[in-house]
Amino acid sequence: MTTDTLKIADKTFKSRLFTGTGKFSSANTMREAIIASKSELVTVALKRVDLENKSDDMLVHLNQEHINLLPNTSGVRTAKEAIFASELAREALQTNWIKLEIHPDPKYLLPDPIETLKAAEELVKLGFVVMPYIHADPVLCKRLEDVGVPCVMPLGAPIGSNKGIKTLEFLEIIIEQSNVPVIVDAGIGAPSHAAFAMELGADAVLVNTAIAVSQNPIDMAIAFKMAIEAGRMAYNSKLAPIKNQAEASSPLTSFLNDLN
Numbered sequence: 001m002t003t004d005t006l007k008i009a010d011k012t013f014k015s016r017l018f019t020g021t022g023k024f025s026s027a028n029t030m031r032e033a034i035i036a037s038k039s040e041l042v043t044v045a046l047k048r049v050d051l052e053n054k055s056d057d058m059l060v061h062l063n064q065e066h067i068n069l070l071p072n073t074s075g076v077r078t079a080k081e082a083i084f085a086s087e088l089a090r091e092a093l094q095t096n097w098i099k100l101e102i103h104p105d106p107k108y109l110l111p112d113p114i115e116t117l118k119a120a121e122e123l124v125k126l127g128f129v130v131m132p133y134i135h136a137d138p139v140l141c142k143r144l145e146d147v148g149v150p151c152v153m154p155l156g157a158p159i160g161s162n163k164g165i166k167t168l169e170f171l172e173i174i175i176e177q178s179n180v181p182v183i184v185d186a187g188i189g190a191p192s193h194a195a196f197a198m199e200l201g202a203d204a205v206l207v208n209t210a211i212a213v214s215q216n217p218i219d220m221a222i223a224f225k226m227a228i229e230a231g232r233m234a235y236n237s238k239l240a241p242i243k244n245q246a247e248a249s250s251p252l253t254s255f256l257n258d259l260n
C-alpha cells in the first residue's frame with residue numbers, strides 16, 4: 001500500500017481524522033476515544049483550558065507523543081478578540097497553530113467571514129499557522145489562501161447539528177479550486193458523512209459532537225477512523241462515473257446469439 005500522508009505547514013499527518021474535545025462525559029472517555037481514533041491533531045477550546053494551571057486535567061489527558069494540540073478561538077466575536085486569544089494560546093500551549101473560529105451568533109454558530117479574513121491576515125503576519133473555520137464559500141477560501149493560510153476548514157453543516165454534508169455543491173467547488181488542503185469541519189454526524197466528504201476529495205475531516213455524544217464514543221471514534229480511511233481509499237481509486245441510464249454490468253444477450 002502506498003503512503004498517503006497529509007501535509008499542513010511543517011507537519012505531516014498519517015490520520016485524516018481531526019478531533020475535538022468538547023461534550024465528552026468525562027476526561028477519561030475523551031482521552032480513550034481520541035486515542036482509539038488515532039487522530040494526530042486535536043482541537044481544544046482555549047476557554048476550556050486553565051491557563052494558570054500547568055497540570056490542567058484536560059491537557060494532561062492529551063499528553064501523548066502522537067497528539068498535536070490545536071487551540072481554537074471558539075467564543076470570540078471579532079478579529080481583535082481572535083488575535084488576543086491566539087496570542088494567549090501561543091504563550092500558554094507553546095504552539096503557533098491556531099484554529100480560527102469567529103462565530104458571533106450563538107444560535108447557528110456561523111462563522112463571520114469578514115472578521116475571519118481580517119484576523120487570518122494579521123495572524124499569518126504574526127507567524128501563526130492559521131486553520132480557519134469558515135462557511136463553504138469558494139471565494140472566501142481563495143482570499144484566505146492569498147493571505148497565506150495553509151488549509152481551509154469549510155463547514156458541512158452548523159456545529160453540533162449532526163446534519164452531514166449540507167454544503168455539497170460549494171464544497172465541490174472549493175475542493176476543485178483549492179491549492180491548500182480542504183478539511184471539512186462541523187456538522188458531520190455519522191461515519192458515512194465523513195466517508196462521503198473524503199470520497200468528494202476532502203483532505204481530512206474534523207469531528208467532535210458525533211463522537212463525544214455517542215453512547216459508545218470509543219467505538220464511534222474507531223468507526224469514524226475506518227470510514228475516513230475507506231472514503232480516502234475510494235477517492236484515490238477513482239469512483240465509477242454516474243450515468244443517467246442503466247448500463248448492464250454483464251452481457252445480457254450474447255448467449256441468445258447461438259439461437260439465431
Ligand SMILES: CC(=O)[C@@H](O)[C@H](O)COP(=O)(O)O
Pocket residue numbers: 019020021022043072074099101133158159160161162185186187188206207208209210
Ligand atoms: C470542536 C470544534 O472545533 C468545533 O467547533 C467543530 O467545528 C466541530 O463540530 P462538530 O461538533 O459538529 O463535529
